[in-house]
Amino acid sequence: MSAPPSPDEGLTAAQLAAKYGLAVSGARPPVREYVRQLWGRRHFILAFSRAKLTAQYSQAKLGQLWQVATPLLNAFVYFMIFGVLLNASRGMSKDVYIPFLVTGVFVFTFTQSSVMSGVRAISGNLGLVRALHFPRASLPISFALQQLQQLLSSMLVLFAVVIGFGSYPDASWLLIVPVLVLQFCFNTGLALMFARAGAKTPDLAQLMPFVMRTWMYASGVMFSIPVFLADKPQWVANVLQWNPAAIYMDLMRFALIDQYGAENLPEHVWAVAGGWALLFAVGGFLYFWKAEERYGRG
Incomplete structure (x- = not known):
């Protein structure tokens, strides 16, 4: 006696999934649901960033002191090369140039x-991505948060340098908070964008140091853009001053250094800073979310 025909006979895989409420494993949820899932993983994001920060220098004898020593050593090298040999401090006294x-x-x-850790956020954590189900944006966000924590832990040294050269705490130092908030949003967006790009092209991690070095030289880390480019067309200085890295550096200098006044800032600087932060935070998040289904799938 033959078995009765199955009620599911003739249904396609998609129809069967719809009938029984099944969904593709790792399918991309809608944006609102994705944000809700991220908020639900907020404790994981924070704990993961702290663990990464602690482990970063765990093999070094000086441990977490390298968080401060590394940028200070870089600043010393740049001062010797650009400040002393190339006279990039033109227009500024030593008391201003060093904190600058x-x-x-x-x-x-x-x-x-934030960018460099974002590039490797997915490709460097494939075991975690393939083993557990969670919103993948948790990884680049946690790496950006790790870098914020690292900066905050080294801010006391920055304050000491600034105070040591004659700029003392006043009301302008309160501007540090909105500057860091805007820069963190911008950095997180960048980390999300490069996390997706790095997941598809792992070799991008080898290229990015050259890109970041070029960006650094074009952002006025070692020199004042308006002073150094005074003999160049005005649009060149404008383009360099309006790039987001230069914007956030100038705002922090304005907040911390007494002699670095508003005349050193481009027009509408706060609006530009907020625009960069919003553009990259939202754009980077959406760009990353659109590839959610593809992360860790080879």
Whole structure:
């Protein structure tokens, strides 16, 4: 006696999935649901960033001191080459140039490290991506958060340098908070964008140090853009000053250094800073989310 025909006979795989409420494993949820899932993983994101920060220098004898020593050593090298040999400090006294340079190095390193860690956020954690189900944006966000924590832990040294050269805390130092918030949003967007690009093209991690070095030289880390480019067409200086890395460095210098006044800032600087942060935070998030289904699938 033959078995009765199955009620599912003749249905396609898609029809069967719809009938029984099945979904593709790792399918991309709608944006609102994705944001809700990220918020639900907020404790994981924070714990993961802290663990990465702790492990970063665990094999070094000086441990977490390298968080401060690395940007300070970079600042010293740049001072000797650009400040002393190439006279990039033109228009500024030593009491202004040294905190100008150190602030620029610390702030740009925040963006540089966020990008570099973002490039490897997916490709460097494939075991975690393939083993567990979670919103993949958690990884680049946690790496950007790690870099923010690293910057905050080294800010006391930056404050000491600034105070040591005659700029003391006042009301303008309160501007540090909105500057860091805007830069963190911008950095997170960049980390998300490069996480997707790096997941598809792992070799991008080898190229990015050259890109970041070029960006650093074009952002006025070691020199004042308006002063150094005074003999060049005005649009060249404008383009360099309006690039986001230069914007956030200048705002931090304005907040910290007494002698670095508003005349050194481009027009509508806060609007531009907010625009860069919003554009990259939203754009980077959407760009990353659109490839959610493809991460870790080879």
